[in-house]
Amino acid sequence: MTWSKDAAEALADAGVDLIAYLPDSKMDALIDEVVDDSRFETVLVSREEEAIGVLVGAWVGGDRGALLCQSSGLANTFNAIGSLSVPARVPFLGAVTRRGNLGEFNIAQVPAGYNMDKLLDDVGVRNSVVTDSEDLRETVALAGETAFSTQSPYVVLLEQTVTGRKSEATE
Amino acid sequence: MTDARADQYACTESVLDITPDAAVVSNLGVASYVLASVSDSERARNFYQWGSMGVTTAVGLGLAISTDEPVTVLDGDGSLLMSLGTLTTVARYDPDNLTVVVWANDVYGTTGGQSLQASQTDFAGIAENSGLDAVTVRNTEAFADAYRDATESASVTVIVCHVDPVDPDARPPFDFPYIARRARDSLSTDTM
Ligand SMILES: Cc1ncc(C[n+]2csc(CCOP(=O)(O)OP(=O)(O)O)c2C)c(N)n1
Ligand SMILES: [Mg+2]
Numbered sequence: 001m002t003w004s005k006d007a008a009e010a011l012a013d014a015g016v017d018l019i020a021y022l023p024d025s026k027m028d029a030l031i032d033e034v035v036d037d038s039r040f041e042t043v044l045v046s047r048e049e050e051a052i053g054v055l056v057g058a059w060v061g062g063d064r065g066a067l068l069c070q071s072s073g074l075a076n077t078f079n080a081i082g083s084l085s086v087p088a089r090v091p092f093l094g095a096v097t098r099r100g101n102l103g104e105f106n107i108a109q110v111p112a113g114y115n116m117d118k119l120l121d122d123v124g125v126r127n128s129v130v131t132d133s134e135d136l137r138e139t140v141a142l143a144g145e146t147a148f149s150t151q152s153p154y155v156v157l158l159e160q161t162v163t164g165r166k167s168e169a170t171e
Numbered sequence: 172m173t174d175a176r177a178d179q180y181a182c183t184e185s186v187l188d189i190t191p192d193a194a195v196v197s198n199l200g201v202a203s204y205v206l207a208s209v210s211d212s213e214r215a216r217n218f219y220q221w222g223s224m225g226v227t228t229a230v231g232l233g234l235a236i237s238t239d240e241p242v243t244v245l246d247g248d249g250s251l252l253m254s255l256g257t258l259t260t261v262a263r264y265d266p267d268n269l270t271v272v273v274w275a276n277d278v279y280g281t282t283g284g285q286s287l288q289a290s291q292t293d294f295a296g297i298a299e300n301s302g303l304d305a306v307t308v309r310n311t312e313a314f315a316d317a318y319r320d321a322t323e324s325a326s327v328t329v330i331v332c333h334v335d336p337v338d339p340d341a342r343p344p345f346d347f348p349y350i351a352r353r354a355r356d357s358l359s360t361d362t363m
Contacts (some may be wrong), residue, residue, distance in 0.1 A: 018237065041236060043264060045229070046256030053226035053257075057196070057233025060218055060351060062359025065233070083222025084230075089348040151348075 003162050004029035006137040007095060012039050013137075014093055014144020017063040019043070020051035024070035026097040026163035031068060048073035052080035055092040064148055066093040071100065071157070075112040078123060081153065086124045091147040094155035095140055098129065103165045120155055127155040133162045175309045179274055179334040184209045185315040186243055186272070190322055192216070193241040194358060196231040199224055200281025201337060202245040202274055208341035215357035216240075219343035219350050225253030228271055232261050235269035238358050241322060244271045248294065249279045249287055255297055261327055262302030270321040271298075271329045276336045284336055298329035305329040 001009075007030050011019065018041045019034050021027070034040045041063075045051045048069045055065030067077075074096050085092060099106070100113025112119065120127040126146070130139050140156050147154035183205050186195065194216040197203040203219040210217055218234070220227055228251065231244035251257075251273050261271065273294055278284045298305035304326055308314045314332050321328035344350055 018233070020233075043233070043236065043260070046260050047254065049226055050229040050254065050257050050260055053223065053229025054233035054236070054260075056351075057230040057235070058237040059233075060194070060230075060355045060358065061234045061237025062355065063237040080223045080226045084220070084226065087221065087347045088351040090351055 002029065003133045003136055004033050006133065007140055008033040008037060010137045010140035011066055011093070011095070011144070013141040015064050015148065016066045016093060016144060017041060018055065018058040018065045019068060020045055020054045020065065021068040022048050022051065022073050024073070024097050026160070027068050027070060030095070034068070048076040049080045052077045052085055052092070056084055056088070056090045059090045059092070066095065066144070068095050071096055071098045071113040071116045072109060074116060074155070075119070078119070081125060082123045085153045089151045091151050092153050093140070093144040093147050094153065096155055096157050097163050098157040098159055101159060103160050116157060125153045125155055127157060129157045129159060131159045131161050136162060176333045176335045177309060177311045177314050179205050179276070179337050180209055181311040182314045182332055182334065183245065185311070185318055186245070189315065189319050190241050190243060193243045194218060194234055194238065194354060195243050195245060196220070196227060196234060197245040198227040198247040198250045200247065201339065202247055203343050204339035204341055205337065206245060207343045208339045215353045217343070218354045221347050224250050228254070228257045228261065231269060231271065232257070232264065232266070235266035236264060239268065240358060241268050241270070244269070246271060246273050247280070248273055248275045248277065248289070251294060252287065252289060252292070258298050258301035258303060258329070265326050267325045269327045270318065271327060272318070273329060273331045275331050275333045278336050280336045280338070294331045295329065298331070303327055303329050305331065307331045307333070309333045
């Protein structure tokens with residue numbers, strides 16, 4: 001199976017009903033999977049911070065939500081996470097393509113992307129990094145399980161070793 | 172007569188009178204304080220926000236997608252100005268159970284009444300140009316009529332209600348997880 005099929009199955013395993021997303025070239029494969037999958041309701045947002053609002057609303061309405069975006073997009077969500085998801089104890093499952101680490105060519109992706117695990121720790125959101133696609137399905141499913149049972153957000157950061165690497169640096 | 176303004180307390184009471192079962196998502200600060208002033212303290216379906224300025228309408232969108240119950244957002248003009256792209260997102264999904272009210276007091280009321288300096292901005296025009304139905308009202312009766320129509324409409328209506336700034340004493344519960352859990356319990360069947 002491709003990483004994106006594994007990830008879609010893991011989101012379903014975690015009981016996710018609603019997925020809020022904003023595109024990224026790597027995330028595109030997973031977005032294509034979930035948008036066409038009748039197990040999920042999907043919401044394209046115009047800014048990732050909105051997605052946090054949508055997922056919080058969905059939880060209050062009885063649904064389980066997931067966020068798909070790039071690490072720079074996750075940086076856009078920090079006030080919403082810090083002043084809504086975490087203090088109101090509303091969970092979501094994040095699957096985020098992490099830029100800024102091995103193979104990164106774009107310096108603008110480095111400060112927030114490379115440090116995203118530490119930024120999440122500081123705002124009080126548990127997280128794991130997946131570097132090997134073998135581990136993807138189990139990690140995402142377990143992340144969902146702990147997010148929804150402890151009622152706190154959990155983010156899985158997907159490295160370029162899982163999602164594939166951009167080749168701009170050598171072109 | 173264009174500087175006539177509605178009373179935010181009376182308008183918020185109309186919301187509860189016209190849609191007693193609605194889940195109400197209220198913007199941080201004054202919108203929540205007014206809602207707390209006019210609501211029974213036991214009203215479980217008030218989802219008061221304590222933070223996340225700019226995200227209030229998005230919360231209402233997610234809730235409206237996930238429940239069949241009516242959902243009303245009480246946003247602030249400063250909060251909406253922070254996140255105008257959300258109107259495009261709302262128009263894209265256009266849930267038939269969602270109504271968005273914007274309290275246009277022209278100020279950041281909660282933080283001391285500093286001007287928005289946005290008198291040239293037409294919020295209803297922006298909502299319309301984002302693909303939504305929108306109406307501007309300036310008195311309490313016009314608000315009640317517009318709100319009744321909006322809740323009966325199959326598409327989302329944004330009601331921009333010009334109000335005088337107010338400074339309520341009432342506060343929602345400080346226990347934020349309780350607010351969220353109580354709203355969820357009153358709305359959802361999946362209580363896990
Ligand atoms: C992201 C963010 N920026 C600024 C603040 C400080 N703040 C809290 S309430 C508020 C004013 C909100 O204005 P508006 O949405 O118009 O609501 P009003 O207070 O006028 O009812 C501000 C600026 C904040 N809490 N969060
Ligand atoms: Mg205001």
